[in-house]
Amino acid sequence: MTIKIAVIQFPGANCDLDAVHVLKNVVGVDTSLVWHNDFKESNFDGVILPGGFSFGDYLRAGIIAAHSPALDEARIMLKDGRPILGICNGFQILIEAEFLPGALLQNESLKFVCKWVNIKVINNRTAFTHRMKKDDVLAIPIAHGEGRYYTDNLKELEENDQIVFKYSTEDGSFNSEANPTGTLENIAGICNIEQTCLGLMPHPERASESILSPKQTTDGRIIFESMIEFIKRRLT
Amino acid sequence: MEQSEYKIEISLENKPAARDPVAETIKRDLLAKKGYDQVSKVRSGQYLRLILLADSEEHAKEIVTKMCNDLRIFNPVTQNLNIISVKKI
Numbered sequence: 001m002t003i004k005i006a007v008i009q010f011p012g013a014n015c016d017l018d019a020v021h022v023l024k025n026v027v028g029v030d031t032s033l034v035w036h037n038d039f040k041e042s043n044f045d046g047v048i049l050p051g052g053f054s055f056g057d058y059l060r061a062g063i064i065a066a067h068s069p070a071l072d073e074a075r076i077m078l079k080d081g082r083p084i085l086g087i088c089n090g091f092q093i094l095i096e097a098e099f100l101p102g103a104l105l106q107n108e109s110l111k112f113v114c115k116w117v118n119i120k121v122i123n124n125r126t127a128f129t130h131r132m133k134k135d136d137v138l139a140i141p142i143a144h145g146e147g148r149y150y151t152d153n154l155k156e157l158e159e160n161d162q163i164v165f166k167y168s169t170e171d172g173s174f175n176s177e178a179n180p181t182g183t184l185e186n187i188a189g190i191c192n193i194e195q196t197c198l199g200l201m202p203h204p205e206r207a208s209e210s211i212l213s214p215k216q217t218t219d220g221r222i223i224f225e226s227m228i229e230f231i232k233r234r235l236t
Numbered sequence: 237m238e239q240s241e242y243k244i245e246i247s248l249e250n251k252p253a254a255r256d257p258v259a260e261t262i263k264r265d266l267l268a269k270k271g272y273d274q275v276s277k278v279r280s281g282q283y284l285r286l287i288l289l290a291d292s293e294e295h296a297k298e299i300v301t302k303m304c305n306d307l308r309i310f311n312p313v314t315q316n317l318n319i320i321s322v323k324k325i
Contacts, residue, residue: 103254
């Protein structure tokens with residue numbers, strides 16, 4: 001059984017090669033970088049929409065990529081439960097393609113925020129977090145200008161257990177200091193109701209090797225390992 | 237019916253519920269600091285001007301409204317679509 005993952009490249013993507021590197025060389029899974037117009041879902045068991053920019057992020061971050069044929073292909077994967085991971089701009093694309101609810105607005109500070117933060121696991125039953133414990137705190141970097149999550153239906157999100165990660169302090173408490181962007185309820189990542197599609201603003205591909213982490217951590221790797229484990233279980 | 241060109245101006249305005257830090261900064265750090273304290277409210281948004289073929293002003297509005305809804309030109313969670321003007325050119 002060979003698991004195949006696609007990392008979709010939109011014009012302006014700049015974390016695509018990092019994601020491919022981590023999947024291929026760190027996690028050790030067959031991974032292809034696929035130009036967005038060439039993506040065919042039937043060849044893959046899971047897909048990653050990487051970070052960076054797409055189409056200049058004109059109009060709103062992710063909206064033009066959301067209309068790319070690649071997202072029509074990804075929608076087929078969404079329907080049959082194959083895992084879809086959107087990182088940073090990939091999260092913005094998943095929101096604009098309506099795979100995930102809500103909106104990602106400009107950071108409250110109006111600044112691009114680039115730093116290592118902590119996120120706490122709120123839901124560890126998703127395809128991407130089942131190898132973590134609830135309330136685990138992960139060290140992971142963020143780098144974005146439009147990551148302030150907003151929804152007019154927070155109650156539904158909570159009731160459906162769709163909040164996956166929240167920004168927290170290192171010891172796992174929530175306060176405004178731990179919230180880097182003014183995001184609603186410290187939300188850093190959410191999933192669909194079926195828990196097979198995750199969007200998050202932080203960059204797990206930049207937190208998967210100890211040499212890249214100020215604390216020599218590899219917390220981001222667990223997201224990819226969970227995804228691959230989920231696919232293995234699905235296929236057997 | 238013969239079609240004509242229409243110029244349509246639309247704005248995508250942020251809904252009141254979502255905070256609008258761009259507008260807050262303009263009001264607090266520019267207008268108020270420079271003495272324009274008579275300004276009580278600012279909201280920011282995006283502006284688009286389109287020229288399109290349509291049968292009538294109503295038809296032009298219909299096309300633009302459908303287009304904006306179908307393609308999510310505005311995010312309905314946080315923005316409203318406002319047609320500012322429609323003029324035959």
